[in-house]
Amino acid sequence: MNLTPLVQSFVLHFGEMGSRWGINRTVGQIYALLFVSERPLNADEIAEALAFSRSNVSMGLKELDSWRLVRLQHLPGDRREYFSAPEDVWAIFRTLADERRKREIDPTLSMLRDAILVSPENPEDRFAQERMRAMHELIETVTDWFTDVQKLDEQTLRKLMKLGAAAQKVLEFTGKLGLGGSHERSS
Amino acid sequence: MNLTPLVQSFVLHFGEMGSRWGINRTVGQIYALLFVSERPLNADEIAEALAFSRSNVSMGLKELDSWRLVRLQHLPGDRREYFSAPEDVWAIFRTLADERRKREIDPTLSMLRDAILVSPENPEDRFAQERMRAMHELIETVTDWFTDVQKLDEQTLRKLMKLGAAAQKVLEFTGKLGLGGSHERSS
């Protein structure tokens, strides 16, 4: 298993990029390799291709698995485990969004909700709570909306997005009509 | 400057959360403190409140500045620099989205564009390019769409999002009518 220059550079880019958000280089590279690989790979193949230790690959795959970004399968007559990245990029996008929401948004929303509930002891807290309330409302609105959008099937989603700004004109109009949506608040 | 328990816990949460994506604890805490502070703070006040060294605060503020997340101002009769977080949470959201796109998406799109252009030397590359093409198309569609949505003013955006799933029904219908949007591809 040695990589073509094209795949090499894709893998390296993903490794670097990974570290810009929370994911480590190794994990990024493993995912990139699986993503562009036509057939599933076993851990030894990955370790050899990327020059990582076998144990490092094992940990990386475990991490990718916890993000639900890899699929595990067995090949007939072979005891080893083979890994692949799901092909449907829209499905991958959904998975990633779900997982990030769960890990990065939900805990914050929960903390904010609690913080807003306690009655303020002093002016600082009163002000801080007002800020937290605004942040909570924004995050909740955006994520709820995004969750709704995400529920659409690929075709509709694609169509919606390709409509782009034009779609907003329609909606602006709808809004003016006072058509209430599922998340309309009574405030 | 000592923090109330409420502010304390908000600040700590933000510090921990920060490290889930690429931002370090210190930077997260500084931002959180500024966010809930009623008046602008100078670097010494921040250092004292969070028990960081003065130089660490300086670096943190520089980082936040590069993300355009803090505003620098001067108070009359005081030479020191005072920092605050903009109040408008929707504006903050926009800034964050813009900055992350610039740092995390654009370089990847650019790499993918280049990778797709070279003519494949072998079957591996042919397959890899097809995968990259799919990834490129997805990212471009989503970010272009998101950019359009972001251009809307706060009121419209809020209205659009609160409409939630209901909005999609309208759009689905519009789509069926074959109404082409600004991003409709000819393919």
Add this chain to the structure above:
DNA sequence: CTATAATTTCAGTAATTACTGAAATATCAA
């Protein structure tokens, strides 16, 4: 079962990133 192959765990170490204090630089009032 037993032997062998595959995978995971984990303690130790390497590499990276975060943080500090001191020194250098910049800013401004007098």
Add this chain to the structure above:
DNA sequence: TTGATATTTCAGTAATTACTGAAATTATAG
């Protein structure tokens, strides 16, 4: 200007995170 105050830089160190190799565990073919 000059002196005092504010801010940044940066080399050294601390803390954290990543990675490895060896040992332990798990799985399966015979």
